[in-house]
Amino acid sequence: xxxxxxxxxxxxxxxxxxxxxxxxxxxxxxxxxxxxxxxxxxxxxxxxxxxxxxxxxxxxxxxxxxxxxxxxxxxxxxxxxxxxxxxxxxxxxxxxxxxxxxxxxxxxxxxxxxxxxxxxxxxxxxxxxxxxxxxxxxxxxxxxxxxxxxxxxx
Amino acid sequence: xxxxxxxxxxxxxxxxxxxxxxxxxxxxxxxxxxxxxxxxxxxxxxxxxxxxxxxxxxxxxxxxxxxxxxxxxxxxxxxxxxxxxxxxxxxxxxxxxxxxxxxxxxxxxxxxxxxxxxxxxxxxxxxxxxxxxxxxxxxxxxxxxxxxxxxxxxxxxxxxxxxxxxxxxxxxxxxxxxxxxxxxxxxxxxxxxxxxxxxxxxxxxxxxxxxxxxxxxxxxxxxxxxx
Numbered sequence: 001x002x003x004x005x006x007x008x009x010x011x012x013x014x015x016x017x018x019x020x021x022x023x024x025x026x027x028x029x030x031x032x033x034x035x036x037x038x039x040x041x042x043x044x045x046x047x048x049x050x051x052x053x054x055x056x057x058x059x060x061x062x063x064x065x066x067x068x069x070x071x072x073x074x075x076x077x078x079x080x081x082x083x084x085x086x087x088x089x090x091x092x093x094x095x096x097x098x099x100x101x102x103x104x105x106x107x108x109x110x111x112x113x114x115x116x117x118x119x120x121x122x123x124x125x126x127x128x129x130x131x132x133x134x135x136x137x138x139x140x141x142x143x144x145x146x147x148x149x150x151x152x153x154x
Numbered sequence: 155x156x157x158x159x160x161x162x163x164x165x166x167x168x169x170x171x172x173x174x175x176x177x178x179x180x181x182x183x184x185x186x187x188x189x190x191x192x193x194x195x196x197x198x199x200x201x202x203x204x205x206x207x208x209x210x211x212x213x214x215x216x217x218x219x220x221x222x223x224x225x226x227x228x229x230x231x232x233x234x235x236x237x238x239x240x241x242x243x244x245x246x247x248x249x250x251x252x253x254x255x256x257x258x259x260x261x262x263x264x265x266x267x268x269x270x271x272x273x274x275x276x277x278x279x280x281x282x283x284x285x286x287x288x289x290x291x292x293x294x295x296x297x298x299x300x301x302x303x304x305x306x307x308x309x310x311x312x313x314x315x316x317x318x319x320x321x322x323x324x325x326x327x328x329x330x331x332x333x334x335x336x337x338x339x340x341x342x343x344x345x346x347x348x349x350x351x352x353x354x355x356x357x358x359x360x361x362x363x364x365x366x367x368x369x370x371x372x373x374x375x376x377x378x379x380x381x
Contacts, residue, residue: 038273045275049193091287136275137190143274144188154294 023081028089030079033070040066041140048133057127064124067139068117076110094152102149109146116142157335161345162244162328164217166353170209171329177201178260178307182300192276200368203264207360209257215352218345219244227251241340249313256306259299266296268367279368283376 040063047055085095099106116139123131163171181198184191213222225245234240235247245253268278270293271286281289317323328334366372 034273041275049275134190139189140192140274141187141189144272147273153297154291 023083023087024089026079026081026084026089027087027093027095030075030084031089031091031093033073033075033079037067037070037143040064041136041143044132044136048129048136052129055129057124060132061121061124064117064120068114068121071110071113071117076106094154096150096152099150105149106146109142109149112142113139113146157337159333160243160336160340161217161332162219162334163332164220164345164348165332166208166348166356167212167216167220168329168332170205170212174202174205174209174260177205178303182303185300188272188274192272192274196276196278196368199264199267200364202260203367204360204364206257206261206264207363208356211356211359215349215356217348218343225250225253227254241337243334243336243340252306252310252313256303256310259303259306263296263299263303266292266299270296279370280372282373 043063044060047060080095080099082100084093085097085099087093116135120132120135120139123135177198181195181202184195184198212220218224225247227247227250231240231247232251240246268280269284269289270276270278271281271289272293273290278289284292314325317325
């Protein structure tokens with residue numbers, strides 16, 4: 001009986017893993033991920049560049065930690081599966097069809113994203129606004145290089 | 155060949171031209187590179203807006219050859235030009251077409267740019283007046299317009315070098331010195347004299363427009379209305 005239950009549960013688990021992450025889920029989750037990233041880059045831009053008088057060290061550290069965590073979240077492997085160049089999450093995806101032919105460049109940018117967000121975490125801890133600003137610029141350029149490479153122009 | 159010197163481009167117009175070159179080249183480079191330079195992209199956009207407003211007003215208040223009425227490419231002028239009967243100085247009718255196209259594309263770049271965003275850290279000065287989804291679309295148009303601008307700038311430079319090397323007519327020097335040399339068959343009237351008070355007036359209007367758009371004044375005012 002116990003064994004049967006375990007068997008059923010593991011079957012259910014396997015089935016849910018197989019059935020989860022259809023294309024539209026992947027697209028929706030990655031769109032959400034970038035929305036959260038944009039929320040945090042927007043916050044850093046606001047507090048570090050546009051209105052330094054509103055700078056809150058803890059908030060910037062939290063934003064940098066969030067960005068770094070998302071960069072480390074394995075999103076390339078889990079959210080960019082085959083067929084995800086077409087479909088609708090929150091809105092139609094803007095992933096270019098030739099995304100899958102550009103894996104070397106994509107992986108290089110992904111590595112850079114991890115490196116720059118990690119570095120941002122370090123400078124956020126120091127509270128050196130000028131250093132945060134300069135590191136934030138490098139991160140922005142990294143974001144842009146990927147937008148230019150794999151995102152369809154609207 | 156004895157030639158007569160003729161003033162065509164007044165100094166505010168020449169200053170406008172070369173500042174516009176700086177602003178557009180700078181905006182292009184900073185826009186392509188992104189990152190921290192995005193702030194400069196925005197500032198250079200502001201400078202470009204100011205220069206465009208200046209040029210439009212100078213097209214009515216400037217000296218003779220700066221005025222739109224004297225080079226607007228009407229069908230009649232274009233026909234005259236294609237028949238080979240145009241012997242004026244300043245912008246010829248086809249050149250004028252390309253000048254107006256350049257000014258229009260630049261104006262469209264400014265209008266789209268002030269509403270654009272880059273999904274990273276840039277929001278145009280009027281971004282908050284519209285929806286994010288509309289801003290995303292406008293940002294796409296902004297990028298397409300850059301392609302159009304590159305084409306027109308390429309055409310502009312090619313034409314200047316075609317005149318220089320093939321037609322042996324240096325158009326760069328007049329844009330530096332203000333003077334052109336008349337061919338014997340050309341006779342044109344004086345360029346008139348430059349009015350400094352008008353120049354100051356035009357610069358004041360142009361900088362006010364930039365300040366109103368870039369300072370957040372418009373957004374704040376509209377926000378106060380809806381409160």
